[in-house]
Amino acid sequence: MQDNKTLESPPEIQFAGVSRWLKENLFSSLSSSILSLLSVAAVVSIFRAIIGFFISPEREWTAVTYNLQLYMVQAYPESDFIRVWITVGLLISLLGLSWGFNSLKEKVVIKEWCDGLLKGISSFLFIILIAPTNVDVEGTSVEVFKNNTRYICLAVGIGLIFAVYLLRKTSPKTEIIRDRISFLYLSLLVGSIWIIKVPTVTFTSSNERVDPDPFLPLANTTTIPWTIIFGCMIFAYLIGTFLKAKGKNSMSRLILSSWVLAPLVIVSWIYRKPDFGMSNILTLDIPIAVAFSVLGILAIRTLNKEKIVPYQRYITYGMLALTVVIFFLPVLRQLKILFFITWLLVSVAPTIANSKESAKNLSIVWSVTVFILILLMRGASSESLIVVPGSSIYGGFTLTWLIAFFGIAISFPFGVILALGRTSKLPVIRIMCTAVIELVRSVPFITWLFFGSVMLTLFLPKGVEFDEVLRAIVVTAIFSSAYLAENVRGGLQSISNGQFEAADAVGLSTLQRITLIIMPQALRAVIPPIVSQVISLFKDTSLVAIVGLFDLLYIGSKVIPNQSQGANFLGTIQENILFCAIFYWIFTYSFARRSMKIEKRLGLGER
Amino acid sequence: MNKKTIVSLLVLALVAVACATDTTEDAAEVVVELTTLETVTERGFLKCGVSGSAVAFSETQADGSVTGIDADYCYAVAAAVFGDYSKVEFTALTAAERFTALSAGEVDLLIRNTTWTQSRDTDLGNDFGPTTYYDGQQLMGRNADGLSASSTLGDIDGLRVCTNAGTTTEKNITEGAGLAGATIELVTVEAFPEAMEKFKAGECDLVTTDGSGLVGNRAKEDKMNDWAIFPATPISKEPLGPVYRSNDSQWADIVNWTVYATFIADEYGVTRANIDSFDYEANPEMGRLTGKNDGELQTSMGLTADAYYNVIKQVGNYDEIYSKNLNPVGLYREGSANAPWTDGGLIYAPPAR
The missing domain is CATH 1.10.3720.10 (MetI-like)
Incomplete structure (x- = not known):
């Protein structure tokens, strides 16, 4: 029997200096040296061209x-943007909740993380290093990347590399949770929207475009909502981890149903701004919902009574016939759909609700479903108050x-x-x-x-x-x-x-x-x-x-x-x-x- | 997941489809053929088919609003029908689906830089309104290649021409070059901006489309002295105007006279600014058209007496619409077919009486 240790992990290859690595991998023979040099030249020139293309003054990034x-959002009116933000916030919070709930709390060693960081920073340095100073604009050379800026960027990059290297040296074996790293990156991203400035088109009082386009910070109407949404996401993540720690596994079903419900609520209520009319809900929707949930609960209770069992099949057929008839009658669409799902309930109830406990559960699910459905349909079928020029x-x-x-x-x-x-x-x-x-x-x-x-x-x-x-x-x-x-x-x-x-x-x-x-x-x-x-x-x-x-x-x-x-x-x-x-x-x-x-x-x- | 969840999810999913549908109650309606005007007034807004991405004709701006000469004529028809220009819902249509959308009733009116041709007029069950913009296909080349505004199709022998596929422009240039005895290499791309990119990159020597598009791009690139647009007489006639379904002469009259009203107001110098102070006694034709003296002609059309007053007041006369939308891209009326008939152009309206 072999030694278990050698099976699991091969001996770690020691880092043996830059020159040796270069010699072994890039310059092992004459032909490979030539190939290496050629490909480095090709990579550098291609990247220079791409970067030059991006930062050329000809590009109108405005x-x-x-x-x-x-x-x-195309033509969505600005006065109702709060609805868009609620939509985004809801979905991102839900994402945070699922993330927290399903997180495996995977741990990563600082050394590995630092290696990844070093790669990222080196690529950044590489790009800064090879970025062209001048680009060709219609035959004339224009300075687009000042050498001073380049030196500042390089200094910052080298400083970062040094810091990461120190971190890697001092505590290589410490472990951190991967999610925390992700949150660190996200918070850096959200923090950056408060400081970055983007080129924007502005107009003078006589409606003439100001040239050249100034760099302006992002508007508060963008930064504040994103920060709030990020906060909500962290909060949802914490709730998710808390629920997981509590071992509430039934929550996974609830999270899954919120993923089904949230988009439906968004398209029927949040994004559309329905003109629903409270009286409609009070006089029409709630009575219908109550009636149908009572009807459904009665059906669940009676269908499994011994006397009824032989007639189950006929009840199902009768309900189907009724649904078809209702479908062609000029009644509210809500009723048609409710009759349809009542038929579904009648057909599945005998098999599912075979014990007292499951009958009770099914009754709860049924009532909640009916109420949610009615509300969703009210939102979706009401006229939208959002007026856009497009269709x-x-x-x-x-x-x-x-x-x-x-x-x-x-x-x-x-x-x-x-x-x-x-x-x-x-x-x-x-x-x-x-x-x-x-x-x-x-x-x-x-x-x-x-x-x-x-x-x-x-x-x-x-x-x-x-x-x-x-x-x-x-x-x-x-x-x-x-x-x-x-x-x-x-x-x-x-x-x-x-x-x-x-x-x-x-x-x-x-x-x-x-x-x-x-x-x-x-x-x-x-x-x-x-x-x-x-x-x-x-x-x-x-x-x-x-x-x-x-x-x-x-x-x-x-x-x-x-x-x-x-x-x-x-x-x-x-x-x-x-x-x-x-x-x-x-x-x-x-x-x-x-x-x-x-x-x-x-x-x-x-x- | 247990059975209950599966069943409830299934039910939710099934209903989701039904849920998101539109509002119209399925109550058994007695289907009556409504005229277009009745349909529009009942609905409360006009459904107008535009391009949504055609320079100066119907552009979508950064805030989602739609501007352009086509869009303005949609606004004008809404102003005539409702007295409120904003009662328009624009439907963005591609060139391929525009006529089908019109015949299927998805739009009430199609103003989508559509060229009036015999086949489109006769075959497709459509009718064309008065032309609002006379366009024509031209070519654009570099002065450095020895081309100038006075060049002709004979001068393009052996050059590469870029154009967008699927439209008549491709056919026109091939036919025109063939007749002039020039051999050209045709490079087709999907949309005109791409053709422009190829031209700027030097991948083609010439680029061709309707003159209005060329002028706009030349002005934008600031190449007034480097790029030449020729021939002086366009190689094709492209009269652009509104299109509506055949066999509804009331609707046709409304649209036609909305366009004519802007022409007539332009002829007499009635603008948004001076329409209220205009001397209608001295000009009985304007008085009749705006309903100031007698609005009988409008009411017999099914409109209010001041329908065309609203058009001029809210949208403007032809010159205002033209200048607002086409001057920024470097297109001016002077000397073109779009000048008023009194100045040798083709903008001419029948008298309002």
Whole structure:
């Protein structure tokens, strides 16, 4: 038997000086020396060109900074920005809560952290060192990066390196929680918005543009909300860790449902500013909600009485018939939906509420669901008080976010259902699911968007109109669920027959087999393709520009380069495209990193 | 997660779709064919299809507001119908979907720098209103290449031309160059700003699109003396104006006369500033048009007597609309087809009587 120690960790390679490392890795022979020098020259010149491009006086970065509001919320009126901030704050706090609750309190040794920091600072120094002093603007050389600034930056960088090196030397083995480091970075980011100055377009009293554009600090209307939101996030994180420490595992369900609810509340109540009318809620919504929750609780109680049991099936059928009839009657939409979910309740209650305890739980869930639903529907069906010049209150990054979030959230369950349907043994279901998947996949996304935007109205009865954004979300979700279904099916096929047989052998029902045995394994196996799917969906949202919705990229590539009034950003396309690229990169890269962490946690690729 | 949570989540997800839908109650309505005017007045605002990203025609500004000559004519029609120019909802339409959106009733009016052509007028179930801007395709090249404002298509032999794909500009330049006996290399890009980038980077010698776009870009880049726009007579005719659905002559009249009202006010020098102090006794035509003397013509159209007064008062006459939107990009009326007919231009309105 081998010594355990050698198996676990190979002997640590000692750092043996810069010259030896260079000799071993870059200049081991003549040819490798030449190659090394050539590639260093190539890297330096490419980076010099890129940096020169960014800091050239020809770049009009004011086109980006001046239009940031357009980028983020398009035409959302400034007087109601508090609603946007509440939306952002709510989501970020929720993020903090989940983070705190799910945090593994991973620890990192100071030495490793310092190594990472050193790499980061060295890259910064490298960029400062090679940044060109002069750039060529139409044949004449213009100084863009003063040597004094360079020396100051270099001095600061070297000072930082020295400090980090000292820290690394003095306490290399001390451990810190990784989350704290993340919070340190975030607080530096939030702190920096109080000091940085950005180039902005300003106008004189006679409405003439001031040239050159001055650097101004960010407005208080930006810095204060972000600071408050950051505070809320830390607070939520602490609550999350506290709950975790208390061992309240039932909270995870609550957090999950808040992730479902929060976006719905945002789109129905917060962002839209509905003109709901208190009297409507008091005289209509609350009585309906009370009536239906009482109805549901009665149903749960009676359905499991022994006398009723033989008639359960007929009650379900009767309820279905009633739902269909109600659907075609000219009554409030709320009632139609409530009848529909009552039918669902009646069909599932006998199986779920089979004990007194579970009947009580189901009653609570039912009442809460009914009340939340009624309120959500009231918000969504009331007229919006936000008046914008365009056809939708969603635009810019808000639209990108909205379509991506709901697209992913809706497509996930549908994708799983389609995948299960396609592998089903029942021919009707299998053929239907296969048909849907193949039809959706074989037509380009843009065609579906056109279909949703332009052709759908021709098929619907006159007077029935869907919001343009809703159509885009539905089309995105359907399209993405077809791809997701195929990814999930791949996962299903990776599960050996033994698992199915084992599940049958211990007497699990079909639902239990799928939710407890098959799906956890299948989904775990296909995390990488699902994450790719999410990333590509996030980027595909830019295609909604095809149907005249102003998403982030459309604003950058078409709208701002065509602004001739006021500030005049005619033709400033490069700056805007670069900004959009960086913006998309930040989000997709964080998705990718996050998924890598999840894979590591699940031990994917190791078993 | 236990069954209860799954079921409640499923239910929530199902309802989420229904929840976010629009407000219209599904109450069984008796479907009556409404005229466009009835639809618009019932709705309370005008749905106007614009581009949202066309220089000087319909631009979206940093605060999300829409400006431009097309947008102003949308405002003008709203002012005529409602007496309030702000009752407009702009729908951004791409070139590909604009006509479908109009026929499907997604918009009441399409003012999206759309060229009036025979096929669009006859085939698509649309009608075109009076032209609000006479444009024409031109080319822009460098003086350094020996090009000047008096160059012709014969001078572009062997040069690379950049343009945006999918529009008539591509076809016009190929046809024009072929007729002039010039061989050109056509480089097509997706949108015009990209063509401009290629031109600035020297990847093409010429760039072509409607004259209004070229002038604006030349002014912005401050190259008045380096870049030449030619030929003097554009290689195509691009009359741009409002489009509405066929077979609704009441709506057509309203839109047409909104445009004409701005022309007539321009002709008599009636502006936003002086419309209240204007001497209507001395000019009975203006008096009739603004409803000061007799508004019978407007009321028989289904509008209020002072409908066109509101248009001039709130939006302005043609010259005001033009100067506000097109002067900043370097386009002026003098000497162009957009000058008033009294100065040799094409801006001409039938008499209001």
